[in-house]
Amino acid sequence: MSDEGRLSKSANAFNIGLCTVSTIVRLMEEVENFYSRYEAPQCIGAIDGNLIDIRAPTINSTDYINRKSQCSLNVQACFGFKYCFLNVVIKWPGNPAYPLLPHLMKEYVNGGSLPQAQYFWYQICSARNVIECSFGRLKARFGVLKCTMDMHIQQFLYVIYAYFALHNYCEQNHESICEDNV
Incomplete structure (x- = not known):
């Protein structure tokens, strides 16, 4: 086609x-x-969330407090097999735990008891590990994401989306990351 x-x-x-x-x-x-x-059937990618610290906003600042008692925005992303982000959603507050749904696979608790469940758990964890590495690569490439970002929320959203777009561009063009930052 x-x-x-x-x-x-x-x-x-x-x-x-x-x-x-x-x-x-x-x-x-x-x-x-x-x-x-x-070996994850009918799966387009892995999904995960990552917290990016921000300066406490003047309005409704308690809405931005995360489980670590820091002000942050939850960035949820779907990641494909080429270390590129397919979808990014920046919202608050976020729940780091995802439920098992017909369109969302989740690993078994404790790996499951049957060999098939353990194999499935291993494959899902391997696929999910990729998005954790991708967030790591993103933060290694743009070290400012490891620090508290001091800007207005609306500006923050545009800047974060730009970092994700630039990351994808760098990955597609095989730009290297300094190993000291990973």
């Missing part, structure tokens, strides 16, 4: 925009690549 003619025919057949078809094709490629690397 990489040629323009097939994409146009698919778009017309299902009455959807051409850009939607190419997005679906790219998403299916992500699913296949994620499966080939982590």
Whole structure:
């Protein structure tokens, strides 16, 4: 489906925009690549949250207090197999624990008792480890994210989204990270 003619025919057949078809094709490629690397079926990526410390806002500052009693924003991200972030959501307050849902896989508590459950747990943990490494790579690349950021919340949102976009650009262009920062 990489040629323009097939994409146009698919778009017309299902009455959807051409850009939607190419997005679906790219998403299916992500699913296949994620499966080939982590053996997680029908999975597009790993999801996790990360806290970025901020200066306490003057209004509703208690809303920003995290479980470590620091002011922060919870950054939730979905990560694909190429160390690139597929989706980023910055909100407050955030809950670090995710429930098991039909569209959200979660590792078994204590690894499970059956060998199949233990294998599944291992694969899910391996895939999830990738996003933790990605957040580490992001913070190594942009060390300011390890410090308390002193700016207005609206500015903060734009700056953080820019860091994620720049990180993806660097990863896609194989820009190295100083090993001392990782």
